[in-house]
Amino acid sequence: MSFRKDFLWGGATAASQHEGGFNKGGRGLSTFDTVTGGGYQIPRFITYITKDGEYGEAPIDSTMTGKIPLHAKGYINKDLFYPSHQATDFYHHFKEDIALMAEMGFKCFRMSMSWSRICPNGMYDINEEGLQFYDDIFDECLKYGIEPVVTLNHFDMPLYLADHYDGWLSREVIDSFVFYAKTVFTRYKDKVKYWMTFNEINVLSGWCQIGIHDNCPQNLYQAHHHIFIASAKAVMIGHEINPHNQIGMMVSYTPSYPMTCLPEDVMEAIEFNRQKHFYMDVQVKGYYPDYQLKLFERKNIHIHMEENDLKIIEKGTVDFIGLSYYMSTVSSTDPNAEKTEGNQFIAYKNPYLKTSDWGWTVDPLGLRIALNEIYDRYHKPLFIVENGLGAADTMKDDGTIDDDYRIEYLKNHINAMKDAVELDGVNLMGYTPWGCIDIVSAGTGEMKKRYGFVYVERYDDGTGDFSRRKKKSFDWYKKIIETNGNI
Numbered sequence: 001m002s003f004r005k006d007f008l009w010g011g012a013t014a015a016s017q018h019e020g021g022f023n024k025g026g027r028g029l030s031t032f033d034t035v036t037g038g039g040y041q042i043p044r045f046i047t048y049i050t051k052d053g054e055y056g057e058a059p060i061d062s063t064m065t066g067k068i069p070l071h072a073k074g075y076i077n078k079d080l081f082y083p084s085h086q087a088t089d090f091y092h093h094f095k096e097d098i099a100l101m102a103e104m105g106f107k108c109f110r111m112s113m114s115w116s117r118i119c120p121n122g123m124y125d126i127n128e129e130g131l132q133f134y135d136d137i138f139d140e141c142l143k144y145g146i147e148p149v150v151t152l153n154h155f156d157m158p159l160y161l162a163d164h165y166d167g168w169l170s171r172e173v174i175d176s177f178v179f180y181a182k183t184v185f186t187r188y189k190d191k192v193k194y195w196m197t198f199n200e201i202n203v204l205s206g207w208c209q210i211g212i213h214d215n216c217p218q219n220l221y222q223a224h225h226h227i228f229i230a231s232a233k234a235v236m237i238g239h240e241i242n243p244h245n246q247i248g249m250m251v252s253y254t255p256s257y258p259m260t261c262l263p264e265d266v267m268e269a270i271e272f273n274r275q276k277h278f279y280m281d282v283q284v285k286g287y288y289p290d291y292q293l294k295l296f297e298r299k300n301i302h303i304h305m306e307e308n309d310l311k312i313i314e315k316g317t318v319d320f321i322g323l324s325y326y327m328s329t330v331s332s333t334d335p336n337a338e339k340t341e342g343n344q345f346i347a348y349k350n351p352y353l354k355t356s357d358w359g360w361t362v363d364p365l366g367l368r369i370a371l372n373e374i375y376d377r378y379h380k381p382l383f384i385v386e387n388g389l390g391a392a393d394t395m396k397d398d399g400t401i402d403d404d405y406r407i408e409y410l411k412n413h414i415n416a417m418k419d420a421v422e423l424d425g426v427n428l429m430g431y432t433p434w435g436c437i438d439i440v441s442a443g444t445g446e447m448k449k450r451y452g453f454v455y456v457e458r459y460d461d462g463t464g465d466f467s468r469r470k471k472k473s474f475d476w477y478k479k480i481i482e483t484n485g486n487i
């Protein structure tokens with residue numbers, strides 16, 4: 001038996017990278033709207049003003065204490081490029097994009113909703129036009145028999161909450177999120193069955209993603225605790241509103257191998273991998289694992305919890321595990337071990353494997369390893385909601401784009417997941433390659449790094465008319481879906 005008959009083949013995007021329309025239809029500003037574009041090893045930054053009226057530029061991963069983003073003051077620097085403002089303009093192209101997805105035979109489309117389109121300030125304000133926008137998208141999907149798979153929160157939050165509440169460091173934000181979740185679960189009760197609460201919960205860290213101004217470990221883990229509670233409450237409410245809802249968690253899964261069989265390297269790898277397992281243990285098993293409590297003790301981290309918090313976490317466990325998989329990494333205790341780029345972290349170079357042009361290690365078998373590690377540990381249905389190769393595609397004079405390297409990457413990864421299903425018995429629900437229509441890169445903020453089956457004419461200098469073109473991989477993926485993964 002290979003992939004199940006109802007296997008959810010599709011593709012994935014996120015609002016801040018695909019949607020655009022940042023000031024249209026009553027939408028409020030989000031944290032990501034304040035971030036400039038960048039490039040490979042070219043930093044992105046947030047333009048700010050201090051309370052004393054001094055202007056500056058803060059690198060995306062720095063602390064924002066005492067800094068107010070200029071956008072929050074209603075000022076947008078017209079000389080700078082803010083990629084999320086238009087992204088790849090799904091806002092105006094959603095019918096065309098969904099028609100292209102239907103042509104490829106998509107069974108599902110994973111997307112995220114922009115929280116500040118629904119609740120412009122993230123408070124208890126509702127923007128009907130925003131709700132209608134997503135109604136139109138879901139109707140369009142359902143017209144073609146495409147199941148929407150919706151992430152409630154993918155790396156952004158209403159700017160107001162970051163600015164006025166210090167984001168997820170404030171407990172109040174839990175209620176704001178739950179209000180938003182309840183609003184959309186109720187509104188789309190008959191249109192959306194598959195949900196995920198937080199994208200890549202294990203890597204959420206900076207001001208942009210979670211709105212906290214100082215992400216020291218104490219603050220970060222406290223904010224994550226609030227996110228756990230918000231997620232668990234959302235899961236419970238989502239089940240109450242529609243018992244057929246399938247609500248998942250979502251983890252960035254980069255398995256780490258020990259560099260050598262030196263026991264210290266093996267222990268190092270265990271500790272690296274725990275920083276994914278921790279988030280899964282809480283959201284899937286429903287409790288804080290011992291190793292994490294011990295780590296808190298050693299690091300003098302004290303999580304403030306209210307009386308019922310642990311019960312909420314226990315009750316609000318998820319139905320499935322969504323994961324992104326792009327690469328594997330290596331753990332080493334050797335300070336001279338060679339480094340390379342990683343998905344939001346610096347990785348060690350694996351001497352046996354090649355890297356992409358952006359320095360990410362390409363490791364298809366690592367996907368089978370990841371699926372086995374997760375399935376053996378949790379026995380929950382798994383959904384690969386991101387996978388793909390970021391590459392600089394070039395359009396030839398005749399307008400064609402031959403992305404054979406992407407086909408090769410995806411083919412090898414689909415083969416690996418097939419092995420996980422056929423040889424290892426992993427219960428896999430679906431597969432949605434990342435950035436199925438070209439989108440802005442989350443890590444580097446550039447258009448040059450593309451993932452899609454569909455090319456979007458949009459460039460890093462802000463030019464391009466957003467027209468769409470099929471790449472060579474378009475027909476290839478269509479065949480994959482048609483044959484249920486028979487490569």
Ligand code: BG6
Nearest residue numbers: 014200324343390441442443444
């Ligand atoms: C995942 C994120 O970490 O990786 C996406 O969920 C992101 O938002 C993707 O786009 C690929 O990373 P990048 O930096 O190449 O866009």
